[in-house]
Amino acid sequence: PNREPTLYEQLGGRDGIAAITDHLLDAFARDPRVAPTFDHVDIRRFRRYFADYLCQTADGPCRYTGDPMSEVHRGMHIDEAMFNAVVQDLIIAMDREHVPVRVQNRLLARLAPQRKDIIYH
Numbered sequence: 727p728n729r730e731p732t733l734y735e736q737l738g739g740r741d742g743i744a745a746i747t748d749h750l751l752d753a754f755a756r757d758p759r760v761a762p763t764f765d766h767v768d769i770r771r772f773r774r775y776f777a778d779y780l781c782q783t784a785d786g787p788c789r790y791t792g793d794p795m796s797e798v799h800r801g802m803h804i805d806e807a808m809f810n811a812v813v814q815d816l817i818i819a820m821d822r823e824h825v826p827v828r829v830q831n832r833l834l835a836r837l838a839p840q841r842k843d844i845i846y847h
């Protein structure tokens with residue numbers, strides 16, 4: 727039977743999400759609005775947890791085992807400009823992976839509600 731592909735499938739599954747995460751880390755490193763916040767971060771750990779988070783958010787077969795967004799980002803003093811920068815960097819990363827805009831918007835719509843748990847905490 728025909729069924730709509732899951733968002734996870736549309737993002738290219740585990741490999742697609744891993745590639746998007748790597749492009750995102752490249753974009754962060756080049757983005758002066760974001761890079762300083764990641765100065766002392768364990769990037770290998772971030773890669774793994776962030777990819778699991780995207781996979782779970784996209785209805786993929788992964789479980790994110792990290793802390794809730796409000797706790798992960800507590801004390802980082804993230805403001806709207808930094809949040810928007812990360813969203814822009816994610817769009818750059820998805821463009822590099824040739825994710826169609828329609829699919830990008832599906833993922834962004836699921837991440838947008840996290841905003842209130844990430845900024846000003």
Ligand code: HEM
Nearest residue numbers: 760763764767775776779792793798804808809812837840
């Ligand atoms: C929709 C937006 C965002 C999502 C979905 C998100 C998601 C995540 C996830 C899943 C982790 C890994 C948690 C872990 O290692 O246990 C993480 C870590 C982190 N995030 Fe975000 N994040 C977002 C926005 C931001 C913004 C705007 C900033 C600041 C510019 C930021 C800075 C960080 C940093 C520095 C870490 C590493 C924390 C550490 O390992 O100590 N995030 N984020």
